[in-house]
Amino acid sequence: MNIILLGYMGCGKSSIGKDLASKLEMKCLDLDDYIETQEKKSINQIFEDKGEIYFRKKENLYLKEALETQNNTIISLGGGTPCFVGNLEIIKNNENAKSVYLKTSLQELVNRLFLEKGKRPLIAHVSSKDDLKDFIRKHLFERSFYYNQAEYVISTDDKAVEEIATEIKNTLF
Structure with missing residues (x-):
């Protein structure tokens, strides 16, 4: 079985x-790291050189590849992965995958992401916490439809990484 972690950027998918x-x-397997290895470029470079549409097509290709070749693996998706190119349906239709949405509050995401926005191509341009809050709010409104279709929803607010991982383990097994 594979466990698929999904949620907005900064919710802790990679660490958890x-x-x-x-x-x-x-x-x-962190899907973004896998994409970087396969493409021999950082996500930032892919966005800069080829644009988001190219990235989303490659993301879809490598998600399918990962689901076909990996077994007994935790797969951490990028924040937008479930929202594009039928990726959520691919995950939902995979008999060997369980999906978990790591739900994080708007304010918690703002606090986490403002400190690391330079590493995130979608928010690198945002200059203030208020602007970041508006940006994330809009994205969460658009993406929550996809995220909430995960088989399990785990709240991450005010919890340590180890605590969340244990909660997922206890929920699934």
Whole structure:
């Protein structure tokens, strides 16, 4: 079985994925890292050089590849992955995958992401916390439809990575 972690950027998918993989003695695959390895470019470079449409097509290709080739793996998706190119249907129709939405409040996302916005191509241009809050609010409104179709929803607010990973483990097993 594969466990698919989804949610907005900054919700902790990568960190929680690593901890959960350790707890469950599973492999861990971060889809963004996988894309960077396959494309031999950072996500930022891909966005700059080829644009978001190219990136989303490659993201779809590598998601399918990961689901076909990986087993017993925690797969952490990019924040937009479930929202594009039928990716959510691919996940939902995969018999060997369980999906978990890591739900994080708007204010918590603003606090986390403002400190690291330079590393995130979609928000690198945002200059104030208020602007970031508006940006995330709009995205969450658009994306929550997709995120909430996950089989399980786990709240991440005010919880440590280890606590969330344990909650996922206890929920799934």
